[in-house]
Amino acid sequence: MLRNPMNQNLPRKFKIAFSGCQEDSGLTPIHDLGARAAIETVDGRQVRGFEILIGGGLGPAPQLAQVLEPFTPADDLLPTVAAIVRVFDRHGNRDNRNLARLKFVVKKLGIDNVRALILREREALRLTMAGRFPPIEVWEERRSAPLQPNRSLPLAGDLRSARWRATNVVPQKQLGWASVNVRLIRGDVTAGQLRAIARIARDFGEGTVRATNQQNLILRWMPLGALSEIYAILVREDRAEPGAERLVDVTSCPGADTCQLGITSSRGLALELGQMIERELGDLADDAGVRIKISGCPNSCGQHHVAGIGLYGGARKFHDEQAPTYQLLLGATLAPGRTRFGKPMARVPARQGPDAVKALLELYRVERKPEETFDVFVDRTGPERLRSVLAPWTELPPSSETPEKYLDWGSDEKFKLETGTGECAA
Structure with a gap:
């Protein structure tokens, strides 16, 4: 989608979010296009796909996304997304940047009319661009057997590490593995801390670090047997704050x-x-x-x-x-x-x-x-x-x-209302 020439000339930004389950950590209701993973039984067999939502967004005029289709088979995802983008390209406001988002198209035309336009566009794409949309491959990540514990996580007598494990470690569905949530207070992290986190990902995981929409970092595929070592490294780097994605994580x-x-x-x-x-x-x-x-x-x-x-x-x-x-x-x-x-x-x-x-x-x-x-x-x-x-x-x-x-927080100077221009206002 990113390299499609049409997408380089849309009325304005177009945000897409995916969630892998109905808990919806991807925050699909506040995006132009949201896709929540779903499985539906079709003709006696289980089919993977998505619930598609459109027209969400925040800003000074927030709007929750509405359902385009309760279930879209995975093989229909790309033509569906292409159809949504084309409808936005055609009907989005190009005169007023503050109104140039898909949510305003939905508000102006109504969800039923926008849905009809998108589904009609999708049918046209199927006829005119057959073979241009590759099938979505079902891909499952696997790792070799996790490390065995070389020492237990020091819980006894160490309430802070016990709290860190309770709030920042999420067991994966793959037995023996976990995801570690590295809490970044206010989203701040130094270059040296990032290097240490990268070393953890390389030495214990699969070599990648993911930024979350909650201003933290996720280390996936961490062996349960290595949590004590990982925690010790994070403590040395002052990045072992507990409470990730909890009340204290403002x-x-x-x-x-x-x-x-x-x-x-x-x-x-x-x-x-x-x-x-x-x-x-x-x-x-x-x-x-x-x-x-x-x-x-x-x-x-x-x-x-x-x-x-x-x-x-x-x-x-x-x-x-x-x-x-x-x-x-x-x-x-x-x-x-x-x-x-x-x-x-x-x-x-x-x-x-x-x-x-x-x-x-x-x-x-x-x-x-x-x-x-x-x-x-x-x-x-x-x-x-x-x-x-x-x-x-x-x-x-x-x-x-x-x-x-x-005074404002962090300032000892008299408060003065001063604003300029920026990109965020829709």
Whole structure:
């Protein structure tokens, strides 16, 4: 698809995501085109294929992708994708970059009309380009027998390594192997650390490292028998942080530190929130049912719309003086069958963001029901109660009393709203 000349002249960017199962780690509902792996019985035999979704995207006007087809056989994937791209090429907005995404085509024409256009285009491609789409090969990775343990992972008396194994190591379906999630706080990693991670991949795995959409790195095909050695290397490199893809693993966009569109320092708030959770809410730090995502502006590069707790940056005047703020959204989920964006709850000054989040999480800790997910907790608790919990953190006294609360995180300079132009705004 990338080398197709037509794809070099689309109205604007076109994002494609794949997920290998219905847990949907690929986040297909927020992409122009999403493909979730599925198996369906056809004429008494199992056929591999995909559920195809189209028209998703975030930005200031977020939209969840809608189902094009509940099941597309794997051999039909390439002509289907080609048809979707051609319809976007034909109907996408070329006059206004802010409207030049597939989600706006779906919104303008309606999903039924867009579906009809795509399926008709696919039939035309089958007739005119027969033989141009190679069949999708079913490929299964295999490795030789894993290493036998040469020493056990030091769990006894070492709670941190036990926690790392519980949160950062995922056993693979292949017996004896695991994937190791290397947590990168704020997505940061040094050249030396990358070299060490590359050596782990080369010496213990299959030689590749994968970047995740959660700002971490995945090392696949790690032998269970070598986990103690791998952990020791990561400790030496200061890359053995536990809590990967848990509550404490706060993610953010670059924010105003480097982005032309950024209003607030989302990275500064992300660091502060992670430290606050470890320090004051340690029993919740490894909760896998709540994620915090932060954007430095409404454009959602930090994916705040799809987090249990999402925040995006802005500015507001308190007592005639401007201060950085965050709009706080709650209760998003991408779980199949109940996918939705977060609901706006309150706008809080940036320096009071950690206090507001702490108040919410303390309420969640005390009042959640057993096995209750955060989005269900938000629904059951209701917006009125949640806003009352957040209310004490929505205002500021005059800056003469608390000048530090008018500053952004990581800055000792007076806050000033300054933005430029950039690519992210749709």
